[in-house]
Amino acid sequence: AQKITQTQPGMFVQEKEAVTLDCTYDTSDQSYGLFWYKQPSSGEMIFLIYQGSYDEQNATEGRYSLNFQKARKSANLVISASQLGDSAMYFCAMREYFGTASKLTFGTGTRLQVTL
Amino acid sequence: NAGVTQTPKFQVLKTGQSMTLQCAQDMNHEYMSWYRQDPGMGLRLIHYSVGAGITDQGEVPNGYNVSRSTTEDFPLRLLSAAPSQTSVYFCASSYSGRAGQPQHFGDGTRLSIL
Numbered sequence: 157a158q159k160i161t162q163t164q165p166g167m168f169v170q171e172k173e174a175v176t177l178d179c180t181y182d183t184s185d186q187s188y189g190l191f192w193y194k195q196p197s198s199g200e201m202i203f204l205i206y207q208g209s210y211d212e213q214n215a216t217e218g219r220y221s222l223n224f225q226k227a228r229k230s231a232n233l234v235i236s237a238s239q240l241g242d243s244a245m246y247f248c249a250m251r252e253y254f255g256t257a258s259k260l261t262f263g264t265g266t267r268l269q270v271t272l
Numbered sequence: 273n274a275g276v277t278q279t280p281k282f283q284v285l286k287t288g289q290s291m292t293l294q295c296a297q298d299m300n301h302e303y304m305s306w307y308r309q310d311p312g313m314g315l316r317l318i319h320y321s322v323g324a325g326i327t328d329q330g331e332v333p334n335g336y337n338v339s340r341s342t343t344e345d346f347p348l349r350l351l352s353a354a355p356s357q358t359s360v361y362f363c364a365s366s367y368s369g370r371a372g373q374p375q376h377f378g379d380g381t382r383l384s385i386l
Contacts (some may be wrong), residue, residue, distance in 0.1 A: 189373075191374055193377075244361075
C-alpha cells in the first residue's frame, strides 16, 4: 500500500482563487509528522507547512493551511488567493519513525498551474 | 545563509564510472539524508545519518555508499554507475531525526549515466 497518496496529477486554478491539493496517508504509528513541500521549475524543494499527529489545530502559514483530518488520514493543503508564482509541483510527505531515526516518505506530487 | 550545499549541480557519467556527490550543511544539523527523484515516483530515501559516524540504509540503497565523518558533510558515492541511476539527487538535513522536524533540502544534483 502507498504510504502517501496524491490523487491529482495536475490542477488548474485561477489567480486569486483558493485551491485544495489532496493528500492521504497510511501509517500505524501514533507519532508522525505531515509536511508539504513546493518544487518550482527551478528544481529546489521548499518547505511550506507542517502538521504533527498530536496537533489538534490545523496548521497555517500565511496563505497556506493544512486541513488535517486524522480519522480519515488526510492532510490536504489549501492555498488561498493563488498567485502566478504558486505554479509548481507540490509534494505531500510523512515523516515517521524508521529504525534509529525517522524518514520522510513522499507522494508522487501534484502539478499546480495558476492561470490569469 | 548557505544552508545545504550540493556539488556538482550537473554531471554526466559513463556506465561503470564511479563518482561522489558532495553535500555540506552549515546549520549544525545532526540528521542528514539522500534522496533520489525520478519522474512519477516522488522522492525516495537512499541513505540517512543520525550523526557523525552513524549511517543507515533507506528504501533504495543498492549501488550507493555513504559515510559521515563530520557533522557538516555527508557524501554519496556511486560505486559503478548504471543507467538506472540517472536521476536528480537531493541531500537534506534537519536538526534531529524526530518526526516533527522539517528537512531542509539542497538544490539537487542532476546526474545522467550514459
